[in-house]
Amino acid sequence: MKARLIFVPLAGLAIAGGPAYATVYLSVEQAQQVMFPGATFTPDNRTLTEDQVKVIEKMSGVPVRNKQLKIWRVSTGGWFIVDEVVGKHEYIPFALGLDDKGNVKDVEILEYREAYGGQIRDPEWRRQFVGKGPDAKLQLGRNIRNISGATLSSRHITDGVERLLATYAVVLAKAGH
């Protein structure tokens, strides 16, 4: 085990590109190849009607915020959908792979921004960083990450998947593939 706890004076820290740690995990193309290796993808975007939105919301119990759907048909069978959910503070884009029966194959989070605690978003708290430690090695948001439970973000993604499964039933199941 190799670890140490250090106490960093706040005045020695620099803020890197905002108060959050952003991680880009996969591009859309990478997620496609992870879920359906070797397949080709044909865009099949849809726009939901008001009636479809109502049915989807009733089926899933999750509100539909965006009627535009980014969908691809997969050459080897199944569907690939890119969507996003609202996390604690920001959007979390994710990809859902469905097999040809509409069952969940994979869920991949494409990008995740970790929010820092309330005190770090607070402008008063952040003011102490301004103009200090421009050459500090440690940068908040770049190489220091917050210990985060991410419980809420996880629940929102689960809800998002439920919503897309209802969307599949309403919009895609009949299309067959």
Place this chain on the structure above:
Amino acid sequence: MRSSLQKLVTERAQPWLGTIVSIRADAPQEVISAAFEEVALIHRLMSFHDAASDVSRVNREAHERPVAVHRYTLEVLDCALRFAAISNGCFDISIGAELVEWGLLPRPEGATARPEGTWHDIQLLSDGSVFFERPLWVDLGGIAKGFAVDRAMERLLAEGAEQAVVNAGGDIRVHGLTEPIRLSAETVTDTMPVLELTDGSVASSSGHLQRRQVQGMTCGPHVHGVRRQPAPADRFVCVLAEQCVAADALTKIVMAEGSKSAGILREFAALAYVHDPDTGWQCISEDED
């Protein structure tokens, strides 16, 4: 040896175990996928919410007849019983009953009376099945994430990864990093605590996020197994250990027992950093090698 080549480092994240699990390793996508499959399997086996999981099956039936479970479930139960014994029941997976009562877990389908059993009633039989002498509800939320992180890491290393990070919502194991990961906690005064980790595991707990008022008590998600009362909801605990399952379980013991858990931490060559609003930061079990 692949180590002579510049390996591509990949990081991916998926929602499992009620949190976001991220895996970073110098390994091909298939290897990362295989590590996620371990996590997904443990999610399916140990969910309190899913009526078909091993956990739901034993909670429903194991007081009536022995229930066969997956070897991973057996392994986690065995591990949980060891932590229960060493902590004199302070760590007790039968706290499902309290967490249901406080509204932190859903009531199992068809359940009526609150079960009274404790970890003493759990029997792991030689044929790999589980039997409860009295009805009880196990909740593996305090240990399954750490176990999943260990299985994912083992898989990565078995497939040839040399540098890896597995993070299940703050239960983290790292291996062979040249540049440490740095973690900060939210308890901030005029200095920010930053943990640097290059090898080993860390788990942390803070009752803040999920606490609520029940029957005049402030209840966080952590329960003292013996007193059956919530652990201090303002305490922040961070435990370092070799295995993530140990870090995860020990976090709950330190959360409930504070500095009294020093002896137990030493047995696992672990150490804990604890923050209480009144006393500030404290390191428990400083005699690490």
